Amino acid sequence: MPVRTVRLRVLMTADAVGGVWPYAVDLADGLSREGVEVTLALLGPPASDAQRAQAEAAGCRLIDTGLPLDWLAETPDAVLAAGEALARLAGLAGADLVHLHSPAFAAAGGFDVPVVAVCHSCVATWWWALEPGPLPPDLAWRRDLVALGCERADALLAPSAAFAAATAGAYGLPRQPTVVRNGRRTPAWPNSPDDAGHYPARYPAPFAFTAGRLWDRAKNVAALDRVAALSIMPVRAAGPTEGPHGERIRLIHLARLGPLDDAGVAAQLRERPVFVSLARYEPFGLAVLEAAQAGCALVLSDIPTFRELWDGAAVFVDPAETTAAAGILDALATDSDRHLDLGDAARAHAARYGMAAATAGVLRAFETVLTGRRLAVSLDGAAA
Template structure:
């Protein structure tokens, strides 16, 4: 069997950016000849979304009901979920497993395992918390550390986050970097851009720093529209008095918002990549971003960067409102940069890792995994 015809079992999380990443990657892998089964963990999206994803990717999507590592109530339940994935990989005769979290690599798989470092509690806490990891996060971080050491390959979407992961878990080497990508869905912009700012994402997540953006909205004449949930699965909640909340929008809804080319703002304190920023850039939106390492790596020269302060962020948005030429130039620069982060490059980067493992690098020995 050719390596490119291998069967890949991919785990997935439908609550955030892992889902569009999975859909785009599965479609690209299918076009490259791989067979893909997606093991969807945690809360599942609506049946019509699952059906559309299967039709669009050619992958089989299995709704497992297994708990997500970041929502699980104990280390044992994560380990059991990982073991269930290992059994599923055996049942479907997978040739390789692609995990959306290193925490799931703690089980013994009898095929090579690639784990993607999309985000993790340890690096999140380093950016958003203070002091030692709380007990409820510490055991999660310990599982990620174990998984990082047992996976056959680790991937990360940026060099900055790869290094943060290496430092957080004391790894000998950082994960291999494969940039995330998103399919382009916008044509050349026409007409005048919208006279407002926009943000999108998990608004409840402290890492997104949406509470600061809400305060910024009280200081500027432009409205700031915000798409995404304000309540998290563990009771987190954003109390916003100045943002114009749009609720959770589907892909078409987000596309309609971005097609108007508002100024896109993210004041995130923690963002390993930022698919929402990429989608906004692809639409030709001028970007105002927090000055964090991942954003600098991806968007330096194509965005306005601000420290996480009300006055600085408000001033940056106001400058784009007052200077349409600057806004147009930044929007064009963002769109040009977005072309560097396409799905084809992402699929080829991941496929190259798969080919290396399947063609020559043996899966780790069971005794090593057990140790």
């Protein structure tokens, strides 16, 4: 077997508790296929055995750093120290470039190689999507670190144009982050069985499904709970109802499934239910993409991100209009042909958000900053 030439060495950060994990693992897999050697530095809680297996399958080296996540850290100094530790780790790994999952970790500086930071989400844009007033002190210092990190990173990426604009506005950036839309590896559906030998449903199941951090106010799951009380269509919800800072939501009418792993979510999606999200804030929404890839009909809140990504392939509803949302679900419950057509449209639309396009976009960003760094060094040498 020929030895693959290493094109580039990248230190990439990730966490194991949210959507950054599938983003990072899928991207690491895509990059490794292009000859990029990826060291995945995990912050926050350690990886599970299943996640370690995913990282190994993606061809990357996984390091549990024990460093805190920026949104879970207790002090600014903890985030700055984590950034400094990542800079040292990049040197030890021989990285040519660092790919951060939050600009906050670039705030301390100290990186000897270019830094590309992805704006997946942040407390400032999250807060202003939900509240009209100023950020509370505990969020304000986190915003300040992100702002400083945005200044010090060599390039910023965002998963949607809507979120790129929101980020630029929140931090007064001179230009918006480059848009590289997220992707997911397309599953082998609809024609292959799962590990248990079960084939995906040919016809959609008459229930609705949602997944994510149910405790997060931005997901607006309380409104979805009210929808479930009004609709004839059962609504299932997967995910935790308690957050790391004591956040908690009480759900009465949703059929709660608890936190599900990837296989558990896939089992729900293979039934091709209606996937519903009434989120008030969503920078991209990987759960929506996974549902669309499975051929689920999409009922989504009418917010800029979802309009940008799914216009023409989803039914949109005002996230505050629970009666209207319930009416949409009721209509789909009694019209299986419409349910099927919407699912087919979503699956076709999802093809544009594959990993090939996402990997290519990230590689272009890498090449741009590396070329700029080489040019800067060359000019500095000429001036000397």
